[in-house]
Amino acid sequence: MLPMYIPRALLLLISVVAASPAFANDPLVSVGKLIFFDPALSEPAGQSCASCHQPDTGWSGPTSSINAAGAVYEGAVHGRFGNRKPPSAAYAAASPVLHLDPEEEHFVGGNFWDGRATGWLLANPAADQAQKPFLNPVEQNQATAEDVVNKVCEGGYGEQFRAVFGGAICNDALDAYNAVAQALLAFESSAEVNPFSSKYDYFLKDPKRYPLSQQEQLGLELYEREDKGNCAACHPNRPGPNGEPPLFTDFTYDNLGVPRNPENPWYRMDKAFNHAGSGWVDEGLGGFLKTVSRYAQRAKENRGKHKVPTLRNVDLRPAPDFIKAYMHNGALKSLKQVVHFYNTRDVKPGCERIKDPRPGKNCWPVPEIPENVNKDELGDLGLDKKEEQALVAFMKTLNDGWQPPEE
Ligand code: HEC
Ligand code: HEC
The missing domain is CATH 1.10.760.10 (Cytochrome c-like domain)
Structure with missing residues (x-):
């Protein structure tokens, strides 16, 4: 447009x-x-x-302890926090x-989780x-x-x-x-920020010379299979018609039914910034469309939808024990947890907390916004543990700065 x-x-x-x-x-x-x-x-x-x-966290939030909790960052003024996790x-x-x-009658493009x-x-x-x-x-x-x-x-x-x-x-x-x-x-837009230098990029250029491991290869297959992970439906992984390297997002919007992140300090922010207080919900794209007169009638059907993020550098971290937060509110804390969520959201619903220590209570809380949740493409993938692990292994091949082994 x-x-x-x-x-x-x-x-x-x-x-x-x-x-x-x-x-x-x-x-x-x-x-x-x-x-x-x-x-x-x-x-x-x-x-x-x-x-x-920060570059070494995949151009995302640089502090492990913050990512482990509320996942939103403090502004220049002490005590003022944003309401979302910094995307790459x-x-x-x-x-x-x-x-x-x-x-398709859906929105494409824009920046920020809500476009x-x-x-x-x-x-x-x-x-x-x-x-x-x-x-x-x-x-x-x-x-x-x-x-x-x-x-x-x-x-x-x-x-x-x-x-x-x-x-x-x-x-x-x-x-x-x-x-x-x-x-x-x-x-x-520069090559420094977008180097396309992951193991997977090398693999795409020359799969014989830079093969994926067996586990990564299985992960790639599950990632693409519509009856398995089906991840490629929203995070496309194939090169474009002129060989353009894939961006792992189709820039569309979806409500995955991610639970709220109760540790987000935004809920306790001053009324001058957050007038809804602890009752605040993140309406995503729908919240933005309400403010645009020509699209306002589309707000309802887009309530709770967030932009599909790139998966490039999704595992990039400065140290193995550094915690990264995932999703618009950083509610999920590891790729393992993300894949388990896609796999079992609808199989194990009904918990109060994401990681509930009580026996038999390890399941998923209700979505932050229950409307428009995508139930067609995710929620009950039927993956076994080995398959979940393979998907994680595949995502780890998307980190920039990969060094081919000495030949
Ligand atoms: C206090 C932390 C903070 C600072 C400082 C900050 N950002 Fe962000 N950035 C965020 C958050 C949080 C989001 C997501 C906000 C949202 O979706 O409403 C974001 C989103 C973005 C996005 C959107 C990515 C996408 O795929 O939609 C880009 C690009 C970006 N920031 C670049 C910048 C640039 C350039 C600056 C400096 C001018 C900057 N940021 C300063 C926290 C920050
Ligand atoms: C229907 C579209 C869709 C499908 C299918 C899908 N995703 Fe996503 N993915 C999204 C959206 C939208 C988000 C952001 C949701 C949010 O923040 O509420 C997301 C977020 C993520 C994130 C978090 C990234 C970050 O920076 O926070 C990861 C990791 C991820 N997806 C991996 C996968 C994997 C692996 C699969 C397959 C098992 C998959 N996705 C299937 C749409 C999709």
Whole structure:
């Protein structure tokens, strides 16, 4: 879907981005990287994009103890928390502009779990997304775009910023703020953030030279089989028609019936941020669509649906005992648990807590939002333990930075 109105200055910026392939030594990418890692761009200073999106955890939440519990991150202001788990910031720039697929009658594209970074403003969801954390009071908490722009223009890399976007870029706060977004988009589109260097990528290029182990191969088969894991239905794993490497998401939305994460500190946040208090529910895409007049009538059927995340780097962690959180609210804590959830959600319902220590009580709590739960494609897969383990093993082949063994 084309944005309705793109200001002229912005078209110029977009053409700068489009004309420059995202090479590591590209000055636009370098400026984007400096912005991404700059802790000065928050109020008070100290929080950068990377504070919640670290490369060594797959561009996601960097603190094991947080992931093990509420899984949401504190903003620049002490005591203010967000309400969702940070998804990977990698491979996100490939998401199409949010649109309604006329044939399937479902929504595709956008950034954020609920798609509200649509791309309708700056023609790419990740560019729209990039302008939001700076001004979010529970994240980087800058009061205005101008404050961000002033720090960028007067900071250590202001000269580089002007060299890329033109000497006059800092004269107009809106143009400059759009330029910040374009620089972040370029970095998030770069080979550094999207290296496609997992074991599975090597395997796709040359399966004879870089074979999967027997267990990983079984996992791949189960992943694709419609009568088994059926994971590929939403997390596609085959290369595109021109050999494009797979992104492991079709950028659609679904309600998997994930239970709430009671440890999320958002439930206890000040009424100024969370007016629903402990009764808050995450409506996902439906919650966003309510705010868009032309789609508001579709809100109900999309209540509780969240964007299918990429599975690239889903296991990447700095140490084997580092805990990662999964799903929009981080309620699940390991890939083993995720697969067990897909496999047995409807077989073992009715618990209060996800891991209930009482004997015979190890089952699944009710979904956070019971409407629109997908019961066709998951919930009772009939996988045995060996098959569950194989699916986990396959997902572990999706970590970037794999080193082929010495030949
Ligand atoms: C305080 C933690 C925090 C900070 C700081 C932060 N993010 Fe995020 N990021 C999140 C959370 C949480 C989400 C999901 C929010 C939602 O879905 O409502 C997210 C979502 C995203 C996404 C969407 C990915 C997708 O597939 O939809 C991208 C891209 C991203 N962030 C990039 C950035 C950039 C660029 C910055 C700096 C300008 C940044 N983030 C700063 C926590 C953070
Ligand atoms: C019907 C579509 C669909 C199918 C089929 C599906 N998934 Fe998902 N997957 C999703 C959605 C949507 C989410 C996010 C849900 C949420 O956060 O509430 C998700 C989340 C995940 C996550 C968490 C990733 C993260 O960063 O938090 C993993 C891991 C995962 N899926 C693996 C699998 C595996 C393995 C299978 C097959 C056994 C599978 N999925 C089948 C749609 C699907």
